[in-house]
Amino acid sequence: MADLGRAALVVSLGLSLYALAVGGYAAATNRRRLAFSARNALFCAFGSTLIAAAVLAVALVRHDFSFQYVAAHTNRTLPTQYALSAFWGGQEGSLLLWLLILTGYGALAVALNRTLLRDLVAWVVPVLGGIATFFAFVLVAVASPFDTQTAPVDGAGLTPSLQNPYMVAHPPMLYLGYVGLSIPFAFAAGALLSGRTDERWIVATRRWTLAAWMFLGFGQLLGSHWAYVEVGWGGYYAWDPVENAALMPWLAATAFLHSVMIQERKGMLKVWNMVLVALAFELSVFGTFLTRSGVVNSIHSFAKSPIGSWFLAFVVISSLFSVALILWRLPLLKARTKLESALSREAVFLYNNLLLVALSLTILWGVIFPIVTQLFKGESRTIGRPYYDFFLRSFGLPLLLLMGIGPLIAWRRTSVRALARVLALPAAAALASGVLLVVAGAGSSRPGLIAYTFSSFVLATIIVELVRGTRATGSLFALVSRNRRRYGGYVVHAAVVLLAIGIAGSSAYGSSTERRLTTGESMKVNGYTLTLRGIVHPPNQNATETRAVFDVHGRWNGTIMSGDNQYRNPPEPSREVGIKTDWLRAEDLYVIADDINTKTGVIYVKVLVKPLVNLIWIAGIVFLFGSLVALWPDAREQRRLVTRLAPARA
Amino acid sequence: MSLVALVLGVALAAGAVLLVALPFLREPEVADDRLDAPTAAEEERLGLIEERDRALGALKELEFDHRAGKITDDDYRRDIGPLRRAAAGALRRLDDTPDLHPQPVTETNRGETMSEIQPVPEPTPPPDEGTLPIPDPVTEPYPPPDEADLPTIPQE
Incomplete structure (x- = not known):
């Protein structure tokens, strides 16, 4: 054929x-x-x-x-x-x-x-x-x-x-x-x-x-x-x-x-x-x-x-x-x-x-x-x-800010007085969230703090626009169906905000720790304690699996496995990480086990705690919906x- | 190459040639083989329609922005006059172009050729550009302008 x-x-x-x-x-x-x-x-x-x-x-x-x-x-x-x-x-x-x-x-x-x-x-x-x-x-x-x-x-x-x-x-x-x-x-x-x-x-x-x-x-x-x-x-x-x-x-x-x-x-x-x-x-x-x-x-x-x-x-x-x-x-x-x-x-x-x-x-x-x-x-x-x-940061943060200003500003021209009036509420919301974030300890990363503050501003503008419209028309569905392009665009803006929060959270406020562990040893990472319980080889027809098993205590209690697969055809390795998602915090506990020595029970492990990272994936769904x-x-x-x-x- | 593949390939090529030649097979002899492109007058009219839609759209946006509090009353009063004059001008120029008025097309008359579409009168009279309007106080911030709708003339 x-x-x-x-x-x-x-x-x-x-x-x-x-x-x-x-x-x-x-x-x-x-x-x-x-x-x-x-x-x-x-x-x-x-x-x-x-x-x-x-x-x-x-x-x-x-x-x-x-x-x-x-x-x-x-x-x-x-x-x-x-x-x-x-x-x-x-x-x-x-x-x-x-x-x-x-x-x-x-x-x-x-x-x-x-x-x-x-x-x-x-x-x-x-x-x-x-x-x-x-x-x-x-x-x-x-x-x-x-x-x-x-x-x-x-x-x-x-x-x-x-x-x-x-x-x-x-x-x-x-x-x-x-x-x-x-x-x-x-x-x-x-x-x-x-x-x-x-x-x-x-x-x-x-x-x-x-x-x-x-x-x-x-x-x-x-x-x-x-x-x-x-x-x-x-x-x-x-x-x-x-x-x-x-x-x-x-x-x-x-x-x-x-x-x-x-x-x-x-x-x-x-x-x-x-x-x-x-x-x-x-x-x-x-x-x-x-x-x-x-x-x-x-x-x-x-x-x-x-x-x-x-x-x-x-x-x-x-x-x-x-x-x-x-x-x-x-x-x-x-x-x-x-x-x-x-x-x-x-x-x-x-x-x-x-x-x-x-x-x-x-x-x-x-x-x-x-x-x-x-x-x-x-x-x-x-x-x-x-x-x-x-x-x-140089181009993205101003873009985020403009995403909030755009929907609020009039076509053709507007006066400073009118602009100040329409921006007052979202700006106040952004300022309040910025202060709250500093109080909560988010001031350690200036770009992260700016990203969060701007994100609050954009979310506030979207909410203000949607609430006003829904009140006037009586239903959100009617409002959106009358102008899908505009309100679909706002949903996409919300997705970008979620993305920005997820990126800022996971990169600016994440933590990473690397350790050499032997069976029975523990390590502490940002509210979690991981103890290496042992090394196992789960059955797999196509590959030899090697997994380090950790007992986890802290914000979440349970077991997590991480290791690698050695495939037979094609003969290639594949790293298999352990991820535990806390959906309430949108946070991931991410475990990478490397150089696993089955005989001695020694491994090298890298543990990352990634706050808000799951907002990035949620942003994808919101983006798709808005589009x-x-x-x-x-x-x-x-x-x-x-x-x-x-x-x-x- | 296997015989089956050869036959299928030839059949595919023959089918493609048939479809490509179809316009000539359907109409071996035609009086007019020119593409149905707009004339210069129609092009000009299309430009006028775009100008009209843009002017009316700008009026609707201004109304909406005023209602939403995005522009002050002073700015609104300053801008509404020129915009209405622009819209009226666009409508007048469009009106001065005979026998080429916008025509509504429905699901039933949307066809291969648009020449069968029946003309309709202008939807609304142009605004009185001589009288500058004073906007009424508006309490309702919405609904926003529906961009999908045909633009309408603001009522005096």
Whole structure:
């Protein structure tokens, strides 16, 4: 069946190329049937990619080791769900998933807008065709998942750390986010190519951007939780280049989601919005380049492969294309109005945008610094955590504050007196919580204290807005359903506050103790006493398990186990940490047992107490809920769009 | 390559070619093969509609911000006049463009071509831009403006 998969990919490549070349020609020469034909080619490209994906999925489930990819990433003992997750566990399979999502998204976006935005869609098709052509070419010519061999008895298996439920969901979520950013990019490019830079492309892609942003954000939180429970170093985000690769486009997309509201209301920032859309897309492809090229060291990256240079070329070409397009259409992107006051909601959004983009570019510099030093100095120098932490505090804390001010400040302009009046209550709440925190002993970390105080301020603004609205309308449901975008946004803001509290709590107020223990010895850590009871080997068919067993007394009484697994196929170790969650305090007791000597009963143990860390995971659920509220389809908005576009289509 | 895979691959390619050629198979001969793009007049009108929606949206936002206490009465009085004049101007310019009025589209008449949609009269008369309004005292801070609704003209 590998031949069928290969043939399907070749057909996808041909169809994508057709959508690019013929679609571009049809749009440029204004030929309707040819444009429809190119559009159909994009639809068919999705169909043929789906067949290729189905072939690989069947091969994975059936353990067909005549596929090199299947043999390299699975074995016979691998449970079906992890055999399927091997689809994105390797280079070639994940590229196929990318193409599948891209053509699927593209076909759906084009189908949904084919009537109302026909002139615009005619240009969107070749842009999407161009992106799909690149991925299909890489899959056909450089990294095919359908290369075959004489089938071995068994496969190499999946890396143990990837045999985790989070790895079933985390990568597809990220891909849905990364690839989703192609849609607003394609529509923005289509608007520029067609010269129709009115708001239609924004309205048409608003939900696509929101959905991509939601998947990317939630995917990152899933990945963080996976790192926390599976990688076992005690943290959830290490500023790893590949982790940063997902964060950068998310920050750019966040900036876009805010600045686009200014364009809708004021007709301003058209150039800026185009730049942000292009930046988010380019960063997502650049992130893929980082993950796959092997140019940076990361625990998340795939093995070094020749596709890196292809991706770099694609990033360069598409970036030049974007810049050239924006420069070409600058006259059409002139603002109709200007910023009326530095004290206005649009000004706050602008400050927020500058901070978000600055943070994104600062992270980018940190990511490419080793490459730059390698190029110019001959040695690769990396930037460590202090660099990122410094800029996270420098840009993140003001962002948190602006998140509270934004909803309270009026559009256009406001006076200092009015601003002081609306800020009084939330500011008082923030001040009171700050004082309480200092009294409670939270003043030991200034950034932590500021983060908590600002978080209180933002929460107070959200509560004030929701209470006022609910009182007026009589029900929270009615209030939110009347303006889902706004109130969904507030829920997302609440999620960011929870995230900030969780990060500040676990990093600024956490504690960590390392000790060498022998059986029967105890150690005390921040309200807990851990006594090493002994070392055991629980039965496991696929691995040799070694666990140190601790009796815990203090804020929680019980037993906790930590150790490692030595897998047989593939022969790799996996650290298995012990985590006890206190949901009332949102706190974790996190135990890492290392260098376990079964004969002598000696271990090295690191115990971390991480206050409020679980708010980070709760924030993920709140974030998902808020995003869904904001992007839930609204029939009235659709009618409004249709009504607005009717005269242009009559 | 196995025979089955060959047959399936050829079938896939043939199906794709058929679908790609479908627009030409459906309409071998057409009088007008141009893309249904807006004319310059329609583009201009689209711009006017955006301008109108923006002006009316700004009015609604101002009303809401005033009710919510985000701007003072003095600021409200200062800003309401220019905004109403802008909205009235946008409506007038839109009104001066004949035979291209906004048309309501319902679930039933939303189709492949929009030309079948019936025109309707302007929903409300433009505000009297000559009379600067004095805002009534408002006690109710909400409801907030519903951005999903079509903008409406503030009543005098």
